Amino acid sequence: MPIHEKSLIRPENLVEQDELVVDGIDVSGHWSTFITSRAVTDYNEKMQDEIAGLAGGEFIHRCWQCGSCTNACTINALNNDFNPRYWIYLIRMGMEEELLLDKDIIWQCVSCNKCTYACPRDVNPEGVMKATAHWLELKGHTPKSPSMIFDEGFSEQVFKTGKIEDGLVLRQFFAATGQKLTQTWLVSMVVGLIKRMPLTMLTRLGLATFFRPRTSNWGAARAAIDEYVSEKRNENHRLLGLDKMEDGR
């Protein structure tokens, strides 16, 4: 499929002579622009299968590059480099090195599902973004993203007690990412609320931090979930060949 990806042209390969006359014709400036060719030889042939094997990535093979996902994308509207269509192309072609140029922003997908809504091929691009971010972390290309740290802290609480308490989620996340709870905007939010709230409500909210909400008789569900999570983790490590790496060390 001859798809010409403008994004694949690296800025350093765009050559332009400020002053150039060829056969008596002045082609200075952009008239003389040409692209130095470069050969990509290091295709990662396993990349698509690995990402397709992770949750959310299953239908990446259906993509026919229409670009509806990028066109609909919430984050693309804020940052042009956030380009799901292009990343799906790179993954399908095995162009890992190119994908890694964008590795630090892929986790920023907000799961608004506008892409999934627009996709005419049921690729589930939102899932592909999550699978790709997960793949980058598992392979050690990126550290755990703030989003993954949040998701893990949140999920741990759900798995442990069956419910979450939002104050605790916030405090844990700020602690895990080294942020202070005294940020001006947060303080101003809480102060504004306290000023208006009756004392009984405040007492109740305070108590909620000591008597956390939980689901009763959750032990068996917790054990079943924990078992599944560890099963799944091993499965993903096997899929990405991480188990062999660990054995070899």
Add this chain to the structure above:
Amino acid sequence: MSKKHKEVAYYPGCALEGTAQSYDRSTKAIGKALGLPIKELDNWNCCGAMEVKNIDPKLQTYLSARNLSIAEDMGFDSVMAPCNGCYHNLKKAEYDLEHDASSREITARLSNKAGHRTYKAGKVETIHALDWIKDSVGEEGIKDKVKDGLKGLKIANYYGCMYTRPRHIFPEKDQGPGSESTSKPHYMDDLLDAAGANSVEFPLKTACCGGAHTLSDSDTSTKLVLNILQAAEASGADVIATECPTCHTGLEMHQIRAEKMFGKKTKVKILYFTQLLGLAMGLSPRKVGVHENFSESLPLLREKGLG
């Protein structure tokens, strides 16, 4: 008037027990005022929100299926969730359990180990608080109960992402006239207009507030929210009506954050649609938890003669 959903199981979810107590309070208050009995699910659990699916989507299916099995055990055929996250996840579990064998297998395995009934697709219908009001009493029922009404209060109705996307998990939507639309939802507009509001033309009804990354990528969320707030003001709205605790809290929090961090001040107020319906029916601001919102709307409500 349809009698559909006359008695429903109520799934408040974690947010309505926490930051969104005013949504819980106002939902219960209007249920009472409209004569719509609700019964809270016994010993429910978190639906997985937007986080558990990123650990593993099948776990989210299981968590939601457990709640659906409780509704079934309690003898209900519909469960009402006011939170878009809960509503979305229960709908998604229903879809996956119907269409995906491995979701069925994993849910059955986890349910057996956890020692409860395995939920099977088709037993319980999940509805949103909007469906609950719209299908049971409808606009006519609201008009009957309204006292002074909302006096033409200009409202931008904000529905968010999880109420409409992805389309395939909402088979009842986009079914022609009368049904809810996934591209231009109108249930909240219909109900609030029946209560005497003046819903403005608002193009960002289903835009994203960045709720999933509200804390992990705050600057992005602030930009997305600011866009929504400014669009609402440009549409002439005094109030944004919400129907999702994540959207609601996100709008409130990033309105303050946009002012403190970027110096962008907006004055539009944010209220749950249930609070607005309650006020229209003559309930006091306190009864519908206006003081529990971060957004300080009481002065505006008083000015409009609603407080």
